[in-house]
Amino acid sequence: MADIKTFYLGYELKNPIILASCSLTRNIDNICQAESAGVAAVVLKSLFEEEIQSELGAVSSDFHPEAYEYEYSSAGLMYGSSKYLDLIKEAKKRVKIPVFASVNCIDSEIWIDYAKSIEEAGADGLELNISYISFSVNDDPREVEKRYLDIAESVKANLNIPIAVKIGWYFTSIPYMVKRLKDVGADGIVIFNRYYQLSYDIDKEKYVPVNYFSNASETYQVLRWVGVIHKQIDINIAATGGIHNAKQILEHIYMGASVVEIASVFYKNGIKYAENMLVELNKTLDDMNISSIKAIRGKGIDTIEEFKSLERVQYMKILGTKA
Ligand SMILES: Cc1cc2nc3c(=O)[nH]c(=O)nc-3n(C[C@H](O)[C@H](O)[C@H](O)COP(=O)(O)O)c2cc1C
Numbered sequence: 001m002a003d004i005k006t007f008y009l010g011y012e013l014k015n016p017i018i019l020a021s022c023s024l025t026r027n028i029d030n031i032c033q034a035e036s037a038g039v040a041a042v043v044l045k046s047l048f049e050e051e052i053q054s055e056l057g058a059v060s061s062d063f064h065p066e067a068y069e070y071e072y073s074s075a076g077l078m079y080g081s082s083k084y085l086d087l088i089k090e091a092k093k094r095v096k097i098p099v100f101a102s103v104n105c106i107d108s109e110i111w112i113d114y115a116k117s118i119e120e121a122g123a124d125g126l127e128l129n130i131s132y133i134s135f136s137v138n139d140d141p142r143e144v145e146k147r148y149l150d151i152a153e154s155v156k157a158n159l160n161i162p163i164a165v166k167i168g169w170y171f172t173s174i175p176y177m178v179k180r181l182k183d184v185g186a187d188g189i190v191i192f193n194r195y196y197q198l199s200y201d202i203d204k205e206k207y208v209p210v211n212y213f214s215n216a217s218e219t220y221q222v223l224r225w226v227g228v229i230h231k232q233i234d235i236n237i238a239a240t241g242g243i244h245n246a247k248q249i250l251e252h253i254y255m256g257a258s259v260v261e262i263a264s265v266f267y268k269n270g271i272k273y274a275e276n277m278l279v280e281l282n283k284t285l286d287d288m289n290i291s292s293i294k295a296i297r298g299k300g301i302d303t304i305e306e307f308k309s310l311e312r313v314q315y316m317k318i319l320g321t322k323a
Pocket of ligand 1: 020021022023045046047102104129166192193194212213214215240241242243261262263264265
């Protein structure tokens with residue numbers, strides 16, 4: 001059987017499957033179930049910046065582009081910041097796999113001190129889900145980028161545990177942004193944040209969420225950037241978005257990912273489905289005569305130039321076919 005161990009944020013993980021930050025990881029029983037099903041690590045459901053702010057009496061008026069089931073006005077404050085620390089402590093007592101906390105932040109520095117409490121509660125690492133998207137004509141892109149860098153830098157300066165930054169793809173230069181995040185101390189990069197998708201319901205005359213869960217074809221947008229980043233930047237990469245089967249896990253590893261963070265498939269099939277994915281992963285590697293995933297990590301593309309020319313040639317071929 002192939003060796004499917006991998007390294008991520010300084011930890012040796014027994015395999016590359018991480019249960020992504022989502023409502024499933026808000027619950028201790030699910031976290032235990034994930035460990036039993038073979039999942040190598042979990043990322044807790046994000047604590048939203050507002051949940052910390054509201055306890056301190058401050059409320060942000062900024063818009064969260066991916067608030068998922070979070071609704072500020074109603075059941076929005078899902079944890080309360082002290083409950084979050086309790087969940088970390090409980091998870092650390094009950095499971096042996098690494099438990100990464102997650103904070104969804106867009107602006108405030110209020111919670112940066114709070115990150116220290118997350119570390120003290122025993123989290124093995126912190127995923128910074130920075131989800132500021134510019135909606136204003138007055139937002140200078142450099143200022144937006146600086147906001148991301150400032151958050152990452154201040155957190156890193158205050159913590160001893162590793163940090164990973166989860167970003168979306170709305171950057172003019174994704175490789176540049178990732179390099180800068182690494183320069184200010186990010187140990188890992190999680191690509192990409194899957195923002196809330198909204199449609200307009202013409203019957204209800206309301207702007208409504210759609211495509212709550214991913215489909216498998218979405219992963220190819222992620223795959224490209226995994227490859228581009230891996231070829232140029234020495235940083236741990238967690239791929240997330242549309243990874244629905246073992247073959248896709250391997251595609252991401254070939255392109256350079258250390259791990260994959262999966263949510264939708266576990267909502268659809270149950271957390272226990274990780275067992276099937278692991279069987280499929282081992283079988284595929286055996287069938288391909290591959291001895292370890294370390295041996296194939298990053299083997300997908302030789303050089304960044306190859307990447308560029310391949311994408312351009314494919315595009316030209318498609319144009320040629322259409323003509
Ligand atoms: C219901 C739901 C809730 C989520 N909540 C969070 C969250 O709180 N923080 C976060 O960083 N990502 C959150 N995500 C995004 C997932 O962590 C993951 O990155 C994304 O769903 C892509 O993976 P998938 O295609 O396997 O679903 C959520 C996803 C879903 C489906």
